[in-house]
Structures are given as structure tokens and as C-alpha cells.
Amino acid sequence: MTHAPARTENNHSQPDGDRLAVTVIGPLTVRRGAVVLDAHSLGGPKPRQIFEILLLNIGLPVSKARLIDLLWGDAPPREALTSLESYVSVLRRHLQPGHGRSGPLRTATGGYLIDRAAVDLDLVRFETLVHEAQGLEPAGAFRLLSSALALVTGPLLGDELRSAWAEEERRRHAVTVAAVRVVAAEAAMALGRFDEAIRWSEEVLAGDPLNERAWLSLLSSLERNGHHAEGLRAFAECRAILNRELGCAPNPALRQVHARLLTITAADQSDLSEAVAALLILNDRLARTSGGTPADSDAPQSLEAIRHAGLVLSSFLQRVSEAA
Secondary structure (H helix, E strand, O other): OOOOOOOEOOOOOOOHHHOEEEEOEOOOEEEEOOEEEEOOOOOOHHHHHHHHHHHHOOOOOEEHHHHHHHHHOOOOOOOHHHHHHHHHHHHHHHHOOOOHHHOOEEEEOOEEEEOHHHEEEHHHHHHHHHHHHOOOOHHHHHHHHHHHHHOOOOOEOOOOOOOHHHHHHHHHHHHHHHHHHHHHHHHHHHOOOHHHHHHHHHHHHHHOOOOHHHHHHHHHHHHHOOOHHHHHHHHHHHHHHHHHHHOOOOOHHHHHHHHHHHHHHHHOOOHHHHHHHHHHHHHHHHHHHHOOOOOOOOOHHHHHHHHHHHHHHHHHHHHHHHHO
């Protein structure tokens, strides 16, 4: 979202008592001093949509023709312009009673706008924090991105408005939030704040299970936090999803983390470590054979190691089956 000054019929600053505090991330709420308005207190569905469209373009004029197109699509009523102007009047009475056209909702050339100087908008704060975090060291980025994500209490414009334009804006914002969560997770991981990194990564994957950058953040955080078995399970889930949905394997970075997790787990003292060590031995044998490398079949110690690995793996799988 870009903001630029526009010519309005009145550009005086707004008295503090008449400023609006508005949230559009999550349920729509408007605070004017002690008065609190929700989405159902703005004069009806159409005035509400006009207000939300203007908020998403805060500081920029939106033409009447564009508003009519967004409100009614390809089938506007015959008196669409008159209806639009009537809805704007209704909206003004709710937002800025006693101020007429001099409140936050202004008339611009050929359309309307929300005066950015008269409104504290959570979406603007979110975008400002994200912008300021760019290029900072992990500590500074983590602080700003944490503050930005704390503003995300729900989908943009709530989840009840199903207009096509609202769904598109909601989808676009969700993509932005997911990207911010991944960057925040990476900053958290760099600072050793693994719980936050894991939580943000999982939130991204809940909505976009094909996001390999989020998988990498999750697996790396689990690895560095010592949750090796959980990391192996997460990689197995990632591989299954990518294979099912895209027909491809995890990228090299993910496979590198997986290899480290296997090696670390094989060194642990547990039933799982024995099974993983056995798998590594068998995998190495398979790789040598399929790659054309001599398999050292004449070496008794090699054959014995392979036989033992097979027995260990069979025993582990039997125990797992019995437990299940």
C-alpha cells in the first residue's frame, strides 16, 4: 500500500478529540474518543464497505467510478451514483457527527479519501514496523517484527465480508503476514529464541504447507533446540506433502538439515538412534551399489555390519508395531 498527498476540499489538521483509531486487521473497530463503533454501527453493509475501501487506500483518493465498480461489479443499479453519495453521507454521520465534510472522510476531486493525519490505522502501523525492520540486525528486526505480528489478531477486515474485492485484499495481506512470520522466525532463531521461531514457522505452515522457507526455519529451529526426533518427523511430513502436492522432493537446504538430524540422532543413546544408525548403514550400501561403486562384498566385516543393521531395524519396527 502506498500513500501520497491528495488535493481535498479541506486539509486542516484534525483535533485530537476527533481523531479516529481504527483496526482493520481482525474485526473492524472504530474508536472516536469514548465512542466505539463496530462493523455493524456504520449505517449498513454498503457504507461499511466504502469505509473499508477508503481505509485500504488511506491518504489516496478513490474515484466514485471505482467505488461503484467495487460495490456493485458488473451490475450497478441505475441510480448508483446517487446511492453512493447517500451512503457516504450516512457514513459521515456515524464517523464524524457534527463535522459534515470536514472530518476524516473527505471529498477529493472526483471521489473520496480518508485523511491519513486524522486516523490511526493498525494496518499503517503494521506496514511501518515491517518496513523499519528491513536490513536490521536480528535483535532489532525481532523487536519490530514481534510488534508488527502482535497487531495480527485475525484476517484483514475480519472474516465475514465476502465481497470479491475484500477476499482479494484479505488473500494479499495473508501472503504478506506469512512472509513477515518467516522473517521473524529466522530472526528469532538467530537469537536463540527457538520457541518463537517454531511457533511462527508452524503458523505459516498451517496456512501454506508448501512454504519450503517456513519448513527450513522449523527444521533448523528444532535441530538447534535439540528436538531431533521432532525434526525428523517434521521432515517426513514435509517430504510427503511436497511429493503429494507437487511431485517433488524437498530442496537441498532441507535435505542438508535432514542429513544432520539423522547423523545427530544416530549418535544418541536410544532405540531410535539404533534404528537411524542402521538405516544410514543400509542407505550407504544402497548408494554404493546403485552408483556403481564396489560394495566390498568380499569383506566379512562389511557383510556382518549390513546383516546386523537389518536385524536392528527389523527389531525396532517389530517393537513399534507391537506398541501401536
